Amino acid sequence: MRWFPGGMGSRIGLVLGLGFLWLPILLLVGYAFSADRIPFQWGGLSLRWFRALAANDRMLEAAWLSLRIAAGAATLAVLLGGLTGWALARFGRFRGRALFGLLAGAPLVLPEVVTGLSLLLLFVVLQGAAEAAFGWAPGRGAGTVLLAHATLGLAYVAVVVQARLAGLDPALEEAAADLGAGPFAVFRTVTLPLIAPALAAGWLLAFTLSLDDVVVASFVSGPAGTTLPMLVFSQLRMGLTPEINALAAMVLGLAALLAGAAALILGRNGRVGDSAG
Amino acid sequence: MMRRALLLLPPLLWLLLLVAAPVAILAGIALSESAAGVPPFRPPFTFDAGWQGTLEPLRSLVADQYYLDAFLRSLLVAFATAACCLALAYPMALGIAASPARWQMPLASLVLLPFWTGFLPRLGAWIGLLRDGGWVNRLLQAAGLTSGPLPLLYTEGAMLLGMVHAYLPFAVLPLAATLLRRDRTVEEAAADLGARPWRVFCTVTLPLSLPGALAAFLLVFIPAAGEFVIPELLGPPEAMLVGRALWVEFFQNRDWPLAAALALALLALLVLPISLFQRLSGRRAP
Numbered sequence A: 001m002r003w004f005p006g007g008m009g010s011r012i013g014l015v016l017g018l019g020f021l022w023l024p025i026l027l028l029v030g031y032a033f034s035a036d037r038i039p040f041q042w043g044g045l046s047l048r049w050f051r052a053l054a055a056n057d058r059m060l061e062a063a064w065l066s067l068r069i070a071a072g073a074a075t076l077a078v079l080l081g082g083l084t085g086w087a088l089a090r091f092g093r094f095r096g097r098a099l100f101g102l103l104a105g106a107p108l109v110l111p112e113v114v115t116g117l118s119l120l121l122l123f124v125v126l127q128g129a130a131e132a133a134f135g136w137a138p139g140r141g142a143g144t145v146l147l148a149h150a151t152l153g154l155a156y157v158a159v160v161v162q163a164r165l166a167g168l169d170p171a172l173e174e175a176a177a178d179l180g181a182g183p184f185a186v187f188r189t190v191t192l193p194l195i196a197p198a199l200a201a202g203w204l205l206a207f208t209l210s211l212d213d214v215v216v217a218s219f220v221s222g223p224a225g226t227t228l229p230m231l232v233f234s235q236l237r238m239g240l241t242p243e244i245n246a247l248a249a250m251v252l253g254l255a256a257l258l259a260g261a262a263a264l265i266l267g268r269n270g271r272v273g274d275s276a277g
Numbered sequence B: 001m002m003r004r005a006l007l008l009l010p011p012l013l014w015l016l017l018l019v020a021a022p023v024a025i026l027a028g029i030a031l032s033e034s035a036a037g038v039p040p041f042r043p044p045f046t047f048d049a050g051w052q053g054t055l056e057p058l059r060s061l062v063a064d065q066y067y068l069d070a071f072l073r074s075l076l077v078a079f080a081t082a083a084c085c086l087a088l089a090y091p092m093a094l095g096i097a098a099s100p101a102r103w104q105m106p107l108a109s110l111v112l113l114p115f116w117t118g119f120l121p122r123l124g125a126w127i128g129l130l131r132d133g134g135w136v137n138r139l140l141q142a143a144g145l146t147s148g149p150l151p152l153l154y155t156e157g158a159m160l161l162g163m164v165h166a167y168l169p170f171a172v173l174p175l176a177a178t179l180l181r182r183d184r185t186v187e188e189a190a191a192d193l194g195a196r197p198w199r200v201f202c203t204v205t206l207p208l209s210l211p212g213a214l215a216a217f218l219l220v221f222i223p224a225a226g227e228f229v230i231p232e233l234l235g236p237p238e239a240m241l242v243g244r245a246l247w248v249e250f251f252q253n254r255d256w257p258l259a260a261a262l263a264l265a266l267l268a269l270l271v272l273p274i275s276l277f278q279r280l281s282g283r284r285a286p
Helices: A007-031 A048-054 A057-090 A097-109 A112-134 A142-166 A170-178 A183-212 A215-220 A228-236 A242-267 B002-030 B056-063 B065-098 B101-116 B119-130 B135-142 B156-181 B184-192 B197-208 B210-225 B229-234 B242-252 B256-284
Strands: none
Touching (some): A007 A242, A007 B119, A007 B156, A057 A097, A057 A142, A057 A183, A057 B002, A097 A142, A112 B002, A112 B242, A112 B256, A142 A183, A142 A215, A142 B002, A170 A183, A183 A228, A183 A242, A215 A228, A228 A242, A228 B119, A242 B101, A242 B119, B002 B256, B056 B065, B056 B256, B065 B101, B065 B156, B065 B242, B065 B256, B119 B135, B119 B156, B119 B229, B156 B210, B184 B197, B210 B256, B229 B242, B242 B256
């Protein structure tokens, strides 16, 4: 690689860039174990703020709600997004494919504020219609957040599944069909095992997206549906507290675990370029 | 064929109800008059009264300098964010592409992992680092560069720093993918023909990576243009961007038609970059 310019320069750039990405995160994790009541000030090693967190009922309640919403939304997203990705990769040119692809891709590129506002307006209109028809409508809250997050997750799962199927030879499925397997048997014994890693990675992606979302949740939620990011956001508006610092460290730990799991799943059958799409 | 249609039906209905219908409703409400009540607008069309719509919300976007400034500022901030991300990402992507094959995946994961850790913890870290008694100010004072704390947090600089930090992984990965896929024999040929390293880079590597660079730029620019959380947490109160203006109109002023009009205008502005991005990524997909 003698002719390659900046072999050294690009390596320095990579190290500096990774440092820039990681330094604030590592400092945040480190200072979560500080006893001082001012964040990012070292006051000796202590688990004080983790204990404070464990005693904070509002925070725990919001965290539990967020985890349930994320799990439900990710599961719905995998079911619907899996079908979407499969249809886009394997159904050939069916009528309305362009519209279908456009709709499935839209949540990926729409600004969050637009997604949030438009979904809220939909829910308001639906509530109005239900009230006119039955005299009663379900309120907004965890349910509407789940529907919104499932829609976002669907789009991401569809991309991952479609990319995975595009890299697989359709001959595998055709061979099974030629050997006499019915469409359902082909799906269950050939397609499903092949796309299972993509489905698992998609589930994790949808799960973290849901756990991370403030904007869409703030729009579509109601008074009874304060998710963890909504609560953290409202506190960060006042500034960083050591409790939030400890929470962030825990979220980072969880995210690192999940990302490690996803990397293992995808790493077994993907390369860098495949998922960067 | 019948069975396929049945499989297609659930996602199609879901997308029609939760993606297509909301955007249509958004457009409808952007054409309606704001009114006291719940919900606080008059529908633009009812069967009893017929058409009652108005172009007033859309007109006030153009008439009011406040909103024009917000759009201009958002585009500028998104452009600056994407440019900074690209400048930082290029050497990083080159570094990943130039490293031994077994290191490429772990390095890419290191870039991607902060994205998985979420926006809010990272923004919290910057709040802690940039505040008056924070790390950065203490370092500056220890180095004797300033005597008192500099106001770093809640400035345009802090906002830009937070945006670049949040979006940098988006820029590195498509670039790294493009650079990994490039045909290195072209570079070798240029070198064999006597071009010096920098000349090889400027005349071969850089032009070959332009589609990836443009994709990386757009991947940052598009979400950055509508960003709300980062300007709100790190930026100065006067940095009124579109995302923030929309939020204020909706949550504080309860002017739903105006918020919907802002959302529509933001969409209209982003149609060009979005379709450009989809064309780029469509061409690279198998």
